[in-house]
Amino acid sequence: MPQLNENFLRLEKNYLFIDIAKKVNAFKAANPDADIIRMGIGDVTLPIAKCVVDAMKKGADEMGVKETFKGYEDSGAGYDFLKEAVSGYYKSFGVDVKPDEIRINDGAKSDCGNIVDIFGDDNIVLITDPAYPVYVDTNRMNGRKVIFADSNEENGFAAMPDDSVHADIIYLCSPNNPTGSVYTAEQLKIWVDYALKNNAVIIYDSAYEAFITEENIPRSIFAIEGARKCAIEMCSLSKTAGFTGMRCGYTVIPNELVFKSSDGQDVSVSQIWGRRQGSKFNGVSYPVQCAAAAVFSEEGIKQTRENIVYYQRNAKVISAALDELGIKYTGGKNSPYIWLKCPNGLGSWEFFDKLLNEANVVGTPGAGFGKNGEGWFRLTAFGDYDRTKEAMERIKKVFG
């Protein structure tokens, strides 16, 4: 009988969105006429920009003609035209990342989850809490010890390292999912210095970087001195350009990121990851890569920026209503997420129920993202503008 990987059986049952769906469905059954507004799942709603759609269709047409047909990609790490476009995008905010340091993938979740493959199972993994569940679950699937850095009200949900604690692998996400908090350049420098001191690697999730509006908030960990010696960055077009259903992202591994094997050899992280991908991944669909490259064209940047601005306007509507109600929150400014403190001392799920029953608005209980999430709640700015306004009016009525 094949022995199963029994770490799977010890994972916490992560039924957050299933539990939410069950509660919503029960409510709908009991209140068939209720006009429910969903501000829960972190999915975009605006369509793909026209020039991006056109680029995909052009790519599809090329696949239908023998002379321009594309089979397997040589490297499986992305076509040069797309890696150069991503490199140019980094340059636009002052970060130097070479095309050969960029690997194109089918979305940040894949690499973010699969990166565990190249590390041993005896590492100490440090994750800020609350967090995107993928970081914790994928490490626990390999039986690794996970420790947490507390993000909480005191530190504005932006946990900082504890010098007395050792870690080998560190997960950071800024702008943060679920809290919408961001690290300043000074804070990130402290994390990078901590990683260098511990000889640790930082897995940096920058999926929400396109929402950053403030000057001193880095859009990449590689804006920080020293990061090229300790960090891997994962980003995605999901939130930058509405690619949640198109599936394209990229991982940056600096060429100088090298760790030692137990017998003292230098091992290039990029090479070992390339070896992993060479056996378990075969590249991204060519027309999808054409679409992705169009996102970084002049017209693409303009068109996708309009969508970001639309969502940012929603975030302002949510923030303004919470300000009016005197409800504390993080996020909204550099993030599509607003992370609010449940009013009147309510627990995350109590607030969820009240919001659903009395305002017919669905959000996400913070408790689902880790222990520090209890008593907090996530709303997203990815909805329709008028519906977002309507939702906040209802919330003001219930909690005003």
Added chain:
Amino acid sequence: MPQLNENFLRLEKNYLFIDIAKKVNAFKAANPDADIIRMGIGDVTLPIAKCVVDAMKKGADEMGVKETFKGYEDSGAGYDFLKEAVSGYYKSFGVDVKPDEIRINDGAKSDCGNIVDIFGDDNIVLITDPAYPVYVDTNRMNGRKVIFADSNEENGFAAMPDDSVHADIIYLCSPNNPTGSVYTAEQLKIWVDYALKNNAVIIYDSAYEAFITEENIPRSIFAIEGARKCAIEMCSLSKTAGFTGMRCGYTVIPNELVFKSSDGQDVSVSQIWGRRQGSKFNGVSYPVQCAAAAVFSEEGIKQTRENIVYYQRNAKVISAALDELGIKYTGGKNSPYIWLKCPNGLGSWEFFDKLLNEANVVGTPGAGFGKNGEGWFRLTAFGDYDRTKEAMERIKKVFG
């Protein structure tokens, strides 16, 4: 310092295609006017069928309109319309697979490589040799013990199980890459019985099933009684419909595939794999799924069948030339691969050099696929018809 997964450092350097490219480049530098014909890499060359391209473009257009835009897929396992199309395809050759047993992916290599995640590291893995290197490498990346079943001239490169040997996880590929050999229904039944007796799981790679022409050669392991209790099947549109650059495949896990945990609980393989994918995969691009579904439409089957027939005609040209030369081979009949015995007792690489230097034809040395490949050589039928004819004329001149 993060401890690396040092199994990677112990992998054999698999530089097969890099070594080939180096030799070809050196030859080209020395002979700039040589007209080289490539019959090495297993990549398709004919374009995607028109109705498939059109379906992708329609999907892309839907992504550009708010009302039809698709974000994250709920399940990440594929849209119902595609799973139903795949289920219907199975039905067309008499195999009953339910849509909820099918998971859509970005190509068979991903699932074929990632499936190791759900099994423990103490399993004994049995792989036929020669084999697609992914099976061996991905298990060795987890430090697993791999044993081999010899495919060789005596058994027509179709290894059968040895009842005195125990295995927990078995990899089979029919039609086989690289040997083009196939298992009959009777042979597959012996493998299934062996797996059931050992309580083992079979990972069955059916990527080349569309090339099967003979009656008694199953196109799916699920045509065999008992397979639903021991097998997982992985297939792809790469060779069926030229999707090597489009990236779409599917994995079938029967609902009754259940193994016991160490404390005696029943664990559904489908559920544990779903949990894995839920943390490390986010579904296939919607327009790619639209394209894939079109492959299984009446028009799609007709158009993609024409390409298969074209490649099969190439295979006949290759086989006929080898017959004329009295060179032994397997494959070609139910496979795009022809696996030939190097004439005059030449080693795989010696034959490669002679073929390149004297016929200016590039193929793949069998030694690159495992120890039983030494002295054998792979040619593919995926090229242009006239070029294939030309290549075989040259080979006849050199070896005739």
